[in-house]
Amino acid sequence: MKTTLKVAAGAALGAVLRWSVILALGPGMLPLIAVNTVGSFLMGRLKPGPFLGTGVLGGFTSFSTFAVLLTEADPWLAAVYLTATLLSCVGGWLVGDYLSGASPGGLPTRKPGEVFQ
Template sequence: MKPTIQVAAGAALGAVLRWFVILALGPGMQPLIAVNTLGSFLMGWRKPGPFLGTGLLGGFTSFSTFAVLLTESDPPLAAAYLTATLVSCIGGWLLGDFASGRTFSGRPTTHPGEVVE
């Protein structure tokens, strides 16, 4: 299957999964932080290719909703939300990377768009 189709199919599935999570947890900052942190963890842990990475996890996480919530908040809340998102998403990726057993060494060097198996 072509990477374009893999990404499109994964993105559609990821967006539906995010919608179900938001339905279950409700709208707002906290559910989105949870979704983005989980997506970051899975990206760090699995180092997925086009379908799971760019597609499913790209569709599951949401930078656009994060940006809207950030700009619609009062400055102190926006600063706290920005900080919480950065810390939790970077921390989630690092934790996933650590859980994979490939932490910072022994990983093949990849380039943008390259598939890691």
């Protein structure tokens, strides 16, 4: 139950953070790609546990909004948006994962792909 509450609290915080970014940058595809890419990078970089990972970053990023924007777009734009999102999010995670082994700022050294507890 404690983990469930941690994830729920983190998700609420992440959703508020995403909403703040959207209010600052405006709605649409580009702000959402930015949010999802940053979230993917942080997941790869930090290898967070339930509160920060599933909770905050899970609430911060949004697959559902991505899917809605994708289905509402012109087919050509949807294809570009799909490709850009996949490349930026997977690329963001890979860069974060690569950097996670560099141990900057006194963080524990991890092998790429190793989960931080």
